[in-house]
Amino acid sequence: MKEKIQQFLESDLLEQYLLETTGPEESARVERYIAMYPEVRDSYLELQENLEAYAKLHAVRAPEGLRERILQRVRNERAGRRRFMRYAVAASIAALFFAGASFWFYNQNQNLQVENDLVNNKIRVLEADMKEQLEDVRNQFIVLNNPGTRKFMVNGNQKARELKAIAYVNPVKKLSYINVRKLPNLPEDKDYQMWAEVNGEMVNLGVIRNYEDKDKLMALPYGEKGLSYITIEPKGGNTTPSVQNIVADFSY
Secondary structure, three states: OHHHHHHHHHOOHHHHHHOOOOOHHHHHHHHHHHHHOHHHHHHHHHHHHHHHHHHHHOOOOOOOOHHHHHHHHHHHHHHHHHHHHHHHHHHHHOHHHHHHHHHHHHHHHHHHHHHHHHHHHHHHHHHHHHHHHHHHHHHHHHHHHOOOOEEEEEEOOOOOOOOEEEEEEEOOOOEEEEEEEEOOOOOOOEEEEEEEEEOOEEEEEEEEOOOOOOOOOEEEOOOOOEEEEEEEEEOOOOOOOOHHHEEEEEEO
């Protein structure tokens, strides 16, 4: 029975249930386990508290003033339409200028349409960005709280003895993250850069620096045989890793 409960806890059903992504049968199974087994109920309550705290910590706010700018754009469009109607009446009276006025109004309407499309595109980009950030927060929550997650301590070599990092790998959800806790100082013309070799393919993960937020996680591409490096590169990063300048590496 203990093995059965342990297998259940190591799955991600509790996390999915909390995030409301389970189907009816899975939800019923989770609720049955919560009611029957105290250790499952304790894990559920702990995950619930962690999720609430994590969501508050990583709450995504819309850019300042976005709502006001959108409302002002709508007001301007409505005012533009009212002006259009007044000018149209005037143009019907002044038939002599009708052709020129119609052309001007057409241009005005086209400009309004272009501006409206720009606003709509910005809103869509913002929504997609927020969705991506929320998905990343969800994945981080699963990795940090799932019992099946493996943790690896990463230390620098002789070139960067003070380098400290922690890697988290969850084979159930196929998610990998790294938390770079400390990086030794570098000359101003140098940067640290993260790389990942997954299934024989090298991936550039970009420049990394010391963060004020020591709990910040960087996503790693997941693979059955993953290998990550941290190298010292010229300022701004490099297109290929400088193998002779590897300061830390770990496999997962």
